[in-house]
Amino acid sequence: MENLIKKAANAILTAENVAALTGAGISVESGIPPFRGKGGVWERIDPMEYAHIDALTQDPVKVWKVLIKEMAALVGIAQPNDAHKGLAQLERQGRLKTVITQNVDGLHQKAGNTDVIEFHGTFAWLRCMQCDKRCETGAIDLSVIPPRCECGGIYRPDCIFFGEMIPPRDLRRSSQVSSECDLMLVIGTSATVQPAALMPLTAKSSGAVIIEINPEPTPLTEQASDIFLQGKAGDMMNRIGKFLKLEV
Numbered sequence: 001m002e003n004l005i006k007k008a009a010n011a012i013l014t015a016e017n018v019a020a021l022t023g024a025g026i027s028v029e030s031g032i033p034p035f036r037g038k039g040g041v042w043e044r045i046d047p048m049e050y051a052h053i054d055a056l057t058q059d060p061v062k063v064w065k066v067l068i069k070e071m072a073a074l075v076g077i078a079q080p081n082d083a084h085k086g087l088a089q090l091e092r093q094g095r096l097k098t099v100i101t102q103n104v105d106g107l108h109q110k111a112g113n114t115d116v117i118e119f120h121g122t123f124a125w126l127r128c129m130q131c132d133k134r135c136e137t138g139a140i141d142l143s144v145i146p147p148r149c150e151c152g153g154i155y156r157p158d159c160i161f162f163g164e165m166i167p168p169r170d171l172r173r174s175s176q177v178s179s180e181c182d183l184m185l186v187i188g189t190s191a192t193v194q195p196a197a198l199m200p201l202t203a204k205s206s207g208a209v210i211i212e213i214n215p216e217p218t219p220l221t222e223q224a225s226d227i228f229l230q231g232k233a234g235d236m237m238n239r240i241g242k243f244l245k246l247e248v
């Protein structure tokens with residue numbers, strides 16, 4: 001493993017344009033459960049019943065009660081872990097440019113990354129389902145379910161539900177970042193949800209080196225990863241960081 005870590009660190013040191021794609025796994029060490037696998041959210045909650053856009057439009061109260069409230073509470077208290085901090089340090093060192101994240105927890109920004117594409121939106125903001133007005137989640141009393149806008153409409157989280165499109169601007173930029181980077185760090189994603197899972201393939205086919213960090217192999221491991229670091233995000237970033245002189 002030490003050799004692989006050294007190899008990954010050297011690849012990062014020699015790269016000129018590093019990007020990262022992150023998923024729920026990077027926030028596990030911050031106390032936020034992943035979606036799939038043991039202890040995952042979708043083990044307890046049926047995503048089609050609570051995370052599909054049709055469920056939200058048909059019965060927003062039911063969705064707010066079960067899924068969103070539970071997650072909003074977690075997101076409010078969670079803090080960045082060593083993996084988020086390591087990526088922020090990589091940006092400060094001028095090595096990492098953009099983080100494409102599937103997470104809605106805002107922890108990359110909290111850690112200090114400034115160019116974060118929130119591919120699946122964010123829980124930090126709400127949007128009125130009637131008039132489209134946006135409002136910070138922190139400014140709304142979530143003990144009243146469903147939260148309502150001044151216009152009387154119901155607020156929804158400003159994230160992407162199943163059955164919804166990724167905003168074209170985010171998709172375009174992510175594809176561009178992926179095709180322009182010469183190294184992509186893929187951290188804590190099961191790489192099963194499209195189109196996010198396409199980004200490492202785009203990077204790979206444009207000649208980038210792919211470094212994957214995950215305790216479990218994913219479809220990407222065989223297909224695209226040049227270096228697979230099997231382990232937890234925070235631990236692996238710390239070990240890479242020793243070679244890169246990162247101070248998390």
Ligand code: APR
Binds near residue numbers: 029035231
């Ligand atoms: N460090 C790194 N990776 C981890 C850790 C950890 N400590 N713990 C778990 N993982 C890995 C798991 O092995 C798994 O591969 O994180 C991954 C989490 O996978 P998912 O739960 O599927 O998360 P993600 O890939 O982000 O899901 C994509 O699916 O339901 C939707 O919209 C939701 O954005 C989400 C999307």
